[in-house]
Amino acid sequence: xxxxxxxxxxxxxxxxQNVTLSCEQNLNHDAMYWYRQDPGQGLRLIYYSQxxxxxxxxxxxxxxxxxxxxxxxxPLTVTSAQKNPTAFYLCASKMRATDTQYFGPGTRLTVx
Amino acid sequence: EDQVTQxxxxxxxxxxxxxxxxxxxxxxGLRGLFWYRQDPGKGPEFLFTLYSAGEExxxxxxxxxxxxKESFLHITAPKPEDSATYLCAVEGSGxxxxxxxxxxxxxxxxx
Numbered sequence: 001x002x003x004x005x006x007x008x009x010x011x012x013x014x015x016x017q018n019v020t021l022s023c024e025q026n027l028n029h030d031a032m033y034w035y036r037q038d039p040g041q042g043l044r045l046i047y048y049s050q051x052x053x054x055x056x057x058x059x060x061x062x063x064x065x066x067x068x069x070x071x072x073x074x075p076l077t078v079t080s081a082q083k084n085p086t087a088f089y090l091c092a093s094k095m096r097a098t099d100t101q102y103f104g105p106g107t108r109l110t111v112x
Numbered sequence: 113e114d115q116v117t118q119x120x121x122x123x124x125x126x127x128x129x130x131x132x133x134x135x136x137x138x139x140x141g142l143r144g145l146f147w148y149r150q151d152p153g154k155g156p157e158f159l160f161t162l163y164s165a166g167e168e169x170x171x172x173x174x175x176x177x178x179x180x181k182e183s184f185l186h187i188t189a190p191k192p193e194d195s196a197t198y199l200c201a202v203e204g205s206g207x208x209x210x211x212x213x214x215x216x217x218x219x220x221x222x223x
């Protein structure tokens with residue numbers, strides 16, 4: 001089955017902890033994206049990567065970090081520097097030559 | 113600054129009652145306008161991409177249209193299974209794939 005997988009589905013974090021959210025795709029897509037969704041707000045871009053070993057900050061990158069060591073994987077680390085990390089996190093990917101992004105099922109992160 | 117505004121925030125319809133959702137945008141150099149459907153707790157599901165004013169696309173009971181300042185998602189004779197949040201997004205020039213999203217319209221269709 002081709003698609004985008006995110007894990008875990010639910011994640012709980014204590015104050016001061018770093019946590020890593022997984023995003024994997026087997027669609028052979030070049031570009032990958034991380035968004036954050038808060039209630040009543042649109043999706044906001046955290047980081048994106050158009051090719052392996054390269055990534056750029058989005059609009060709300062503070063407190064987050066990413067890596068892109070493999071084409072199919074784009075993990076997101078939520079660091080303790082992120083002051084309000086409770087949100088729904090969505091990963092997306094697309095072919096470089098096309099415009100449409102396809103989304104994974106999301107990870108809901110809750111800070112206890 | 114690129115911006116997307118969707119209206120209304122919420123819409124309640126009776127089954128079979130047609131209506132339209134609005135997406136107003138300002139962007140420097142529109143590369144594409146996208147409509148997605150999102151069910152509660154799930155990732156957005158792609159519906160349509162529109163590229164230029166006058167373009168229209170249809171899928172089952174949904175029809176998306178585009179002008180230079182806004183897009184409409186027309187829902188004809190909706191069914192309860194059309195209940196979801198509909199998201200609009202734009203990509204400006206630059207070929208980065210950066211999408212600017214509106215806050216969404218939550219549609220509820222009652223039987």
